[in-house]
Amino acid sequence: EVLIVDTPEEAAAFAASAVLDGLRAYGTGNPVLGLATGSSPLGLYAELAAAAQRGEVDFSAARGFALDEYVGLDDTHEQSYRQTLIREVCNVIGLPESGLNVPNGNGETVAQIAEQAAAYDEAIKAAGGVDVQILGIGANGHLGFNEPASSLRSRTRIKRLASQTREDNARFFDGLDQVPTHCVTQGLGTVQEAGRLVLIATGSHKAEAIAAAVEGPLSASCPGSVLQLHPDAVVVLDEAAASRL
Ligand code: GLP
Numbered sequence: 202e203v204l205i206v207d208t209p210e211e212a213a214a215f216a217a218s219a220v221l222d223g224l225r226a227y228g229t230g231n232p233v234l235g236l237a238t239g240s241s242p243l244g245l246y247a248e249l250a251a252a253a254q255r256g257e258v259d260f261s262a263a264r265g266f267a268l269d270e271y272v273g274l275d276d277t278h279e280q281s282y283r284q285t286l287i288r289e290v291c292n293v294i295g296l297p298e299s300g301l302n303v304p305n306g307n308g309e310t311v312a313q314i315a316e317q318a319a320a321y322d323e324a325i326k327a328a329g330g331v332d333v334q335i336l337g338i339g340a341n342g343h344l345g346f347n348e349p350a351s352s353l354r355s356r357t358r359i360k361r362l363a364s365q366t367r368e369d370n371a372r373f374f375d376g377l378d379q380v381p382t383h384c385v386t387q388g389l390g391t392v393q394e395a396g397r398l399v400l401i402a403t404g405s406h407k408a409e410a411i412a413a414a415v416e417g418p419l420s421a422s423c424p425g426s427v428l429q430l431h432p433d434a435v436v437v438l439d440e441a442a443a444s445r446l
Pocket of ligand 1: 344345370
């Protein structure tokens with residue numbers, strides 16, 4: 202389902218409704234939410250916070266599963282996705298830190314990080330699966346940190362970051378050389394197991410990636426195109442992000 206609205210604010214409101222409907226449809230108890238970092242979902246999180254204040258939803262016993270994390274950043278580093286999600290999601294919507302799960306990008310060896318990544322997929326399963334996965338999309342079509350050429354059936358694993366992605370994210374660090382080179386990301390196969398996917402994109406810089414994801418061929422060269430395989434994927438766009446459709 203593709204919803205096109207006039208403004209980013211409306212997109213946030215529609216995406217939040219899609220998340221709440223999805224929690225009602227797929228939730229079997231306390232919400233299990235798949236969380237994305239990035240600027241795209243910030244308005245959506247604000248709308249979820251407002252819904253929680255109105256008593257329409259309660260995240261106090263919810264669990265959150267992050268899409269991805271950098272390799273080699275301490276989990277107290279302010280740019281780690283754990284700290285980012287605590288600031289931008291947990292503290293906003295009232296999801297306790299104890300309910301937040303983030304892939305572990307630290308370990309003594311690469312093999313240890315790989316084992317932790319496999320255990321992360323098991324933890325999602327043990328929680329009963331993600332009810333609703335919130336997604337943004339990278340300008341190159343990436344989902345989470347699944348860069349172009351990621352296997353459409355991939356599981357949570359270590360990946361090298363594309364140079365474009367490192368450049369895009371350098372603004373959060375003291376220079377490009379401080380941006381980690383690798384990450385641990387949920388796989389495209391992992392993401393597709395969520396009950397509902399809700400992707401939000403706004404702005405003309407996302408228009409090309411959205412056109413490829415929504416109307417292009419199903420292809421590993423645009424990881425976002427996996428949404429075409431999902432039985433309940435909702436894509437919410439403002440006019441600018443929809444301008445190439
Ligand atoms: C990051 C994240 C993605 C996110 C993307 C877009 O690299 N790993 O999950 O969707 O960037 O970010 P933004 O929403 O700020 O454009």
